[in-house]
Structure formats: structure tokens, C-alpha cells
Amino acid sequence: xxxxxxxxxxxxxxxxxxxxxxxxxxxxxxxxxxxxxxxxxxxxxxxxxxxxxxxxxxxxxxxxxxxxxxxxxxxxxxxxxxxxxxxxxxxxxxxxxxxxxxxxxxxxxxxxxxxxxxxxxxxxxxxxxxxxxxxxxxxxxxxxxxxxxxxxxxxxxxxxxxxxxxxxxxxxxxxxxxxxxxxxxxxxxxxxxxxxxxxxxxxxxxxxxxxxxxxxxxxxxxxxxxxxxxxxxxxxxxxxxxxxxxxxxxxxxxxxxxx
Amino acid sequence: xxxxxxxxxxxxxxxxxxxxxxxxxxxxxxxxxxxxxxxxxxxxxxxxxxxxxxxxxxxxxxxxxxxxxxxxxxxxxxxxxxxxxxxxxxxxxxxxxxxxxxxxxxxxxxxxxxxxxxxxxxxxxxxxxxxxxxxxxxxxxxxxxxxxxxxxxxxxxxxxxxxxxxxxxxxxxxxxxxxxxxxxxxxxxxxxxxxxxxxxxxxxxxxxxxxxxxxxx
Numbered sequence: 505x506x507x508x509x510x511x512x513x514x515x516x517x518x519x520x521x522x523x524x525x526x527x528x529x530x531x532x533x534x535x536x537x538x539x540x541x542x543x544x545x546x547x548x549x550x551x552x553x554x555x556x557x558x559x560x561x562x563x564x565x566x567x568x569x570x571x572x573x574x575x576x577x578x579x580x581x582x583x584x585x586x587x588x589x590x591x592x593x594x595x596x597x598x599x600x601x602x603x604x605x606x607x608x609x610x611x612x613x614x615x616x617x618x619x620x621x622x623x624x625x626x627x628x629x630x631x632x633x634x635x636x637x638x639x640x641x642x643x644x645x646x647x648x649x650x651x652x653x654x655x656x657x658x659x660x661x662x663x664x665x666x667x668x669x670x671x672x673x674x675x676x677x678x679x680x681x682x683x684x685x686x687x688x689x690x691x692x693x694x695x696x697x698x699x700x701x702x703x704x705x706x707x708x709x710x711x712x713x714x715x716x717x718x719x720x721x722x723x724x725x726x727x728x729x730x731x732x733x734x735x736x737x738x739x740x741x742x743x744x745x746x747x748x749x750x751x752x753x754x755x756x757x758x759x760x761x762x763x
Numbered sequence: 764x765x766x767x768x769x770x771x772x773x774x775x776x777x778x779x780x781x782x783x784x785x786x787x788x789x790x791x792x793x794x795x796x797x798x799x800x801x802x803x804x805x806x807x808x809x810x811x812x813x814x815x816x817x818x819x820x821x822x823x824x825x826x827x828x829x830x831x832x833x834x835x836x837x838x839x840x841x842x843x844x845x846x847x848x849x850x851x852x853x854x855x856x857x858x859x860x861x862x863x864x865x866x867x868x869x870x871x872x873x874x875x876x877x878x879x880x881x882x883x884x885x886x887x888x889x890x891x892x893x894x895x896x897x898x899x900x901x902x903x904x905x906x907x908x909x910x911x912x913x914x915x916x917x918x919x920x921x922x923x924x925x926x927x928x929x930x931x932x933x934x935x936x937x938x939x940x941x942x943x944x945x946x947x948x949x950x951x952x953x954x955x956x957x958x959x960x961x962x963x964x965x966x967x968x969x970x971x972x973x974x975x976x977x978x979x980x
Contacts, residue, residue, distance in 0.1 A: 506887070506940060506941055506942070507888075507893040507894065507895050507921075507941070508894045508895070508918065510893055510894065545965070548965070550893070572777070575775070575777050575778045575781070576777060576781045577781070579778065579782055579962060579963060579964070579965050579969060580920070580963055580965055581920060581922075581960075581963050598775055599775055600775070601777050601778055602775075603963065625817070626816065626818060627890070627924075628817075628890050628892070628923070628924070629816075676890055676892070677892065705889055706888055706889070707890075707892050707893070730888060730892075731893070760894040760918040762917045762965065762966055762967070763966075
């Protein structure tokens with residue numbers, strides 16, 4: 505047997521609170537990211553992702569406390585992303601207990617930051633988060649472009665070339681989000697996921713657009729990702745982690761089903 | 764029971780500390796888990812844990828930069844025979860040599876070299892990152908009490924690109940398959956080591972730690 509595909513619930517955190525809340529189990533405090541993390545740990549999630557969307561500078565330190573309390577209570581890997589711009593940001597997150605840190609915009613504006621981070625902390629904890637849209641007209645060869653600022657700003661950078669470049673610089677994993685699918689529930693952009701996964705030797709996490717469990721199977725089987733990230737499908741109780749994992753396993757994707 | 768987790772600047776140790784505390788309580792031990800860079804406290808502890816993340820050479824230099832620590836480890840583990848648990852690069856450091864970027868001597872407690880993983884299937888991703896099952900050698904070990912191993916057994920969380928190629932198969936307690944057979948755990952005398960992260964491996968990890976705390980070599 506080889507590595508199992510991973511299911512990664514992602515929690516959006518703002519000023520230390522979960523955005524919109526999580527209502528899939530009876531949590532004492534549905535807005536507390538640590539409560540949600542513990543519930544996902546108990547549910548058998550393979551990994552957890554926090555995306556810090558805190559806008560204000562003053563609020564940014566709240567994530568360290570969230571990560572610290574999560575690492576004390578959860579015995580699974582935790583990745584933290586959002587607003588990571590300096591080596592000091594990474595150092596503080598790792599010291600708080602993050603296993604991996606994901607770099608997004610800073611990798612686009614300053615690719616050398618990826619190299620600096622990987623050399624300092626090791627490739628195994630540096631994830632580069634790639635937000636891309638498919639930009640070719642129908643019938644033309646596939647072309648994917650990097651977008652920043654939540655999909656608003658085009659960069660002109662080819663997503664597959666960028667993926668190769670950041671891996672060469674030391675990224676140990678890529679989180680590939682299809683921005684044209686995010687929030688649509690129409691499934692991952694499989695062409696994008698596969699184009700990047702086949703171009704790089706490191707693991708790829710598919711993200712953006714999950715609406716049902718078939719989409720998660722497609723992300724692994726057709727997109728060649730090794731992990732799938734999802735948010736609302738779990739947070740709003742549509743499916744449990746175990747339902748997703750059993751569904752994927754039954755569909756022929758080997759999963760970790762430890763009781 | 765005092766459990767000393769050695770702090771030599773190799774990453775965050777809070778998860779390891781909390782995992783040992785939880786595992787100890789689960790098996791009715793009264794845990795006194797200390798994260799320390801003080802060789803005296805290592806010498807006084809009942810059990811010693813050596814964690815490690817990153818590159819072999821960095822970890823080796825970091826450990827040797829703590830004054831008196833290599834000597835304290837040698838005394839506590841090899842001479843006093845305290846139960847020892849190496850985690851990830853902490854386990855790799857038990858080897859004779861590391862061949863990551865440069866050749867560098869390890870603690871030399873278990874014969875073998877730490878070298879780059881080269882799965883036969885070149886499409887497989889490196890690092891070996893994620894959940895894999897482990898295969899126990901025919902002679903089991905007390906730390907596996909009550910744990911299901913093999914292809915249908917429990918999973919361990921790995922993240923590494925280098926592996927411990929043991930010189931003697933009897934030192935290799937468990938393996939994992941990744942288009943090739945690689946060392947998941949070593950065991951020799953009073954020592955065990957895991958390539959995976961027990962503090963991130965949910966049930967398998969916590970039970971393994973609890974069994975280690977029960978174990979009298």
C-alpha cells in the first residue's frame with residue numbers, strides 16, 4: 505500500500521474567530537476555531553488548514569494563539585496560511601505549533617521568499633498556495649493564469665510555469681485553488697489541478713469548488729492531486745469527514761479509515 | 764515518571780509534549796513531561812525523547828551546540844540504559860551517518876546511513892508526505908501492544924525525503940511501502956525510533972507513545 509489520499513477541512517479565521525461558524529456538531533462555541541479543530545480531529549480528518557483572513561494589523565496576532573491552542577489539543581498536522589509575508593511570520597507560526605505554512609501573494613510578488621523560507625525551515629513545511637483561473641477560450645489549448653487578491657487581480661503569470669518555479673525554489677507542497685470555481689460548488693477545475701500535479705514532483709492539494717463527494721474523488725483520480733481541501737461541505741454539515749472518506753474509498757481512492 | 768524531551772532548537776515541541784502527557788494519562792502514569800536543553804535534567808529523567816525536523820546536518824549541529832548534551836545522551840541512553848524514543852530526524856540521528864547534502868556522523872547507536880529515498884516508481888511524490896500503513900517485522904515489540912499493523916492496519920503520518928537504511932535488518936522494527944521498502948521504525952536494546960510523527964498520528968501515535976511509557980526494556 506502507498507500513501508492514502510488526504511481530506512483536509514479548511515477553516516477561515518478572522519480576528520481569532522471562525523467566519524460564519526461551524527454547525528456540523530454540537531460545539532460549545534461554534535465560532536472558536538480550536539473547538540472546530542478538535543471536532544475535526546475526533547472525526548478523523550487527515551489534516552487541518554487554517555486560513556487567516558484577518559484584515560487589520562492589530563488582529564493578526566490572534567492566529568498565533570489559535571494555532572498554539574490547537575497544537576496542544578489536536579494530534580494531526582496543521583497548515584496555516586493567509587497574510588504570510590516574512591520569515592518572521594513563518595517562524596512565529598511554526599513556534600506556535602503549525603506543521604506547515606502556506607505562502608500565497610508573497611510568492612507571486614517575491615518568489616525568492618519561497619527559497620529563503622525553504623532554506624531556513626525546510627521544504628517540508630513550506631506550502632505555496634496558487635490561485636489560478638482558466639483563461640483560454642473554449643476550443644483553444646488550456647491556459648491557466650495566476651490571480652491575486654481573491655481572484656480580482658490578473659498577473660499575466662502562467663500557473664504551470666509558476667508551479668514549476670516555486671517547487672524549484674523549495675516549495676514542498678502546492679495548494680492549487682481554482683478561483684473560477686471557488687464557491688460555485690461545481691467541482692474542482694480538474695484540468696488546472698492535473699496540469700500542475702503532472703508538472704511537479706511534490707504533492708498537490710486540490711481546492712476550490714467542491715459541491716459534492718464525487719468532486720473529491722475527481723480531484724484525486726482525475727486531477728492527480730494527493731489531497732483534497734474543502735470547507736462548506738463539512739462546516740455546514742452536508743457531509744461528515746467519515747462519509748467523505750468512505751465514499752472516496754468505495755470509489756477506488758485508497759483512504760485512511762482508522763477507527 | 765519524568766520524560767525529558769530534548770530541546771535543541773529544532774522546531775516546535777509543544778505537540779510532542781502534549782502527546783506524551785495525554786498518552787501517559789491514558790495509561791495511568793503520572794506524567795512529568797519536561798522540554799529541556801539542560802543535560803543535567805536529561806541525566807535525571809526516567810525516559811528520553813529526541814525529536815527533530817529539517818535537515819540531518821542542521822539537527823546534528825544543533826544538538827552538538829547544546830553544551831554537554833551529546834555526552835549526557837550517551838550516558839543516559841547507552842550507559843544508564845534509559846528507554847529512548849527518537850522521532851523523525853531524532854530517529855535518523857541514531858544512525859552511523861547522514862548523507863543529506865553532506866556526509867556527517869550521527870550518534871552511531873544503530874548501524875546504517877540516512878540517504879535520499881528513491882522509490883522505484885518515479886511518478887511518486889517526494890517528500891513522502893501523508894498517511895501510510897506500516898509493516899511490523901515477525902518478532903513484535905512491546906510498543907505495538909494492541910495496535911493493528913499491516914496493509915489493513917492503522918496509519919502513521921510521515922513527512923520526509925530521506926530514510927534510514929539500516930545495516931542490520933534486525934534493527935528494523937517496522938517498514939513502510941512506497942514503491943520500495945523503507946524503514947518506518949528502528950528498535951535496538953532500550954531504544955526505539957520512528958520515521959513518522961507519533962504526535963501527529965492520532966490513535967496509532969498516541970497508543971505507541973503510551974506503550975513506550977509502559978515498556979521496561
